[in-house]
Amino acid sequence: MVLGIPCASAHHNFAAHYRTEEIVEISGVVTEFRFVNPHARVYVETTSVAGNIEVWMVEGDASVALRRSGWSADQLKPGDRVEITGNPSRSGANMLGWKTLRLADGIDIGGGSGRLEERLSILNASLSRFRDQRDR
Amino acid sequence: MVVLASSFFVFSGCTTGEVPADSEPVDPQVTPVDLSGVWSTNSFDTLDNPDWDIVGQFSSRLTTETYEHLQTLLYDSTNDHLSATEIIDALEEHTFAVIDDRLTETGRSVGNAFDLADDPAIQCESFGIFRTVLHSDPIEFEVLDDRIIITGEDLTVDRTVYLDGRNHPEEGVKSPIGHSIGWYEGRTLVVETVNISSNLADDSLAIHNSDGAKGLERYTISSNGRNLDVELTIDDPVMFREPLIIKRPRVLTPNVELDRQPCESISGQF
Numbered sequence: 001m002v003l004g005i006p007c008a009s010a011h012h013n014f015a016a017h018y019r020t021e022e023i024v025e026i027s028g029v030v031t032e033f034r035f036v037n038p039h040a041r042v043y044v045e046t047t048s049v050a051g052n053i054e055v056w057m058v059e060g061d062a063s064v065a066l067r068r069s070g071w072s073a074d075q076l077k078p079g080d081r082v083e084i085t086g087n088p089s090r091s092g093a094n095m096l097g098w099k100t101l102r103l104a105d106g107i108d109i110g111g112g113s114g115r116l117e118e119r120l121s122i123l124n125a126s127l128s129r130f131r132d133q134r135d136r
Numbered sequence: 137m138v139v140l141a142s143s144f145f146v147f148s149g150c151t152t153g154e155v156p157a158d159s160e161p162v163d164p165q166v167t168p169v170d171l172s173g174v175w176s177t178n179s180f181d182t183l184d185n186p187d188w189d190i191v192g193q194f195s196s197r198l199t200t201e202t203y204e205h206l207q208t209l210l211y212d213s214t215n216d217h218l219s220a221t222e223i224i225d226a227l228e229e230h231t232f233a234v235i236d237d238r239l240t241e242t243g244r245s246v247g248n249a250f251d252l253a254d255d256p257a258i259q260c261e262s263f264g265i266f267r268t269v270l271h272s273d274p275i276e277f278e279v280l281d282d283r284i285i286i287t288g289e290d291l292t293v294d295r296t297v298y299l300d301g302r303n304h305p306e307e308g309v310k311s312p313i314g315h316s317i318g319w320y321e322g323r324t325l326v327v328e329t330v331n332i333s334s335n336l337a338d339d340s341l342a343i344h345n346s347d348g349a350k351g352l353e354r355y356t357i358s359s360n361g362r363n364l365d366v367e368l369t370i371d372d373p374v375m376f377r378e379p380l381i382i383k384r385p386r387v388l389t390p391n392v393e394l395d396r397q398p399c400e401s402i403s404g405q406f
Contacts, residue, residue: 013339016252037397038290061180064273064289064395068181090253115180122183123193123220130190131216 012038014059014113018087018097026056026096027083033076035063040111042076042098044084056094058084060101060111071111080104086112169323169357171277171284174394175364175386179272187362187387194223197270197341199234200367200381202227235341235380243375246344255339257291260399264312264335265351268292269368270384274392284318284325289394297327304330310347327353337370341382346374362388 014020028046039059046054060066066075076082081104086096098112110118176182178193194206209215209223218226239247257263263271273289282300297318304315314332318325329351337345349372356365364386371379 012255012257013252016255016258016339037400062290064397065179065181067395068392119180119183120220123224126190126193127220127223130210131213134211135213 014087014097017059017091017095018089018113020087020097022088023085023099024088024096025083025085026058027081028056029078030076030080030082031055031078033073033078035066035071035073035075037063039063039113040066040071042082042084042101044082054094056096058086058096058098058101060098060113061115065115066111069111075109075111169320169325170279170361171325171355171357171364172279174274174276174389174392176274176389176392177272177384177386179274182387182389182392185387185389192363192385192387194220194227195383195385196272197231197338198227198383199231200383201234202230203383205230231341235343238376238378238380240373240375240377242346243344243372246375247342250336250342250344252339255336257339260291262291262293262312264337264345265293265295265314265316265329265332266335266337266345266349266368266370267339268295268313269351269353269366270338270341270382274389274394275386276394287394289396291399297325304328314351323359324354324356327351327355329353337375338382343370343380344375345370345372348372348374364388 026044026046028044030042031045032043034041034043040061040063042058042060044056044058046056048054083102084096084098085100086098089095100108100117101111102108108117176185178188178196182188183193190210191203191206194210195203198206206223206227209218209226236244268288271288271290271292273292275286275288275292278285278287282298284297284299286295286297288294293313295313295316297316299318302317304317308315308331310331310333312333312335314329316327316329318327320326332345332347332349332351334347334349335345337343337349349370352369352371354365354367356367357363358365366384366386367381368384369379369381370376
């Protein structure tokens with residue numbers, strides 16, 4: 001989605017760095033969470049199929065926007081197990097623009113680029129209420 | 137009677153730059169509406185603000201034509217099979233079709249050559265005027281007797297809109313933010329901007345402006361003072377065959393404080 005109608009509060013488009021039409025999934029352990037501008041970032045250590053340890057950098061929404069949603073610098077901690085889906089980097093580096101981020105308890109804490117899933121949840125609920133009231 | 141500007145500025149049947157014949161003379165000392173405060177777009181953290189109606193929740197950088205299309209998508213019950221995702225996709229397709237139809241050959245060529253990876257914002261270069269107006273972050277209006285100061289976040293640029301009746305400088309230096317003067321038309325603040333240097337007008341829409349572009353913003357406040365209809369007209373014959381009008385509504389968010397973090401050009405790098 002290039003137009004960004006459900007846009008992030010990012011100062012540039014994620015499509016600059018990530019293939020927004022593709023989704024990949026990784027799972028691993030958080031080694032660092034950086035609550036920085038322009039985008040929050042999580043470093044995750046994963047183990048490849050061949051048994052090699054890999055480090056991924058995962059970028060989310062703008063830290064300013066996340067802070068307004070109640071996020072803090074200790075939202076994620078080293079050692080947290082995570083499952084992440086996101087858009088792979090255009091460069092081929094181990095980077096993702098995250099879309100969903102699930103903790104070990106299976107809960108998706110959101111916060112990804114564009115907050116798309118979270119936005120769609122609100123919009124679909126509004127749409128349903130609107131249609132009900134419109135037709136009364 | 138205050139003469140607000142020279143009369144060269146014409147947008148699709150709407151003459152600006154001077155007081156329209158059917159408007160009340162404007163005394164800059166008397167502000168008919170109060171735009172003071174922080175105004176937010178339908179970004180995620182304010183999407184559930186009760187002052188949004190369903191149209192506002194779906195409105196983001198829509199051309200006026202697409203805005204009308206949105207009304208049809210929502211109010212015509214034959215479209216009730218559409219999910220939010222499908223409505224968003226339809227709006228995206230419609231907006232790009234309108235823009236594509238509006239582009240000159242130059243505008244199309246510049247747009248096609250644009251790669252998001254070349255966005256100057258990645259290197260922390262501040263936005264120009266149009267991107268500042270269309271950006272999703274909150275903005276704050278500080279209304280003074282003779283001018284309005286508009287501040288924002290991130291890479292948007294702070295602006296001064298003069299309300300003291302001055303004209304634009306005749307030999308003004310072009311800059312990314314240009315020179316802005318404003319006046320009130322009833323409940324609407326009108327802002328006219330010239331002397332704008334060429335720039336990326338909006339990254340998501342992949343549109344650019346030439347150094348001959350002129351801007352007209354219309355900020356219309358609702359009767360309850362909590363909704364702001366924002367309409368930006370880009371008049372740029374180099375890039376567009378006709379002026380392009382884009383809507384970007386906002387709601388009043390008194391609890392939001394602007395947060396200007398320093399930019400670090402680390403995005404997209406490991």
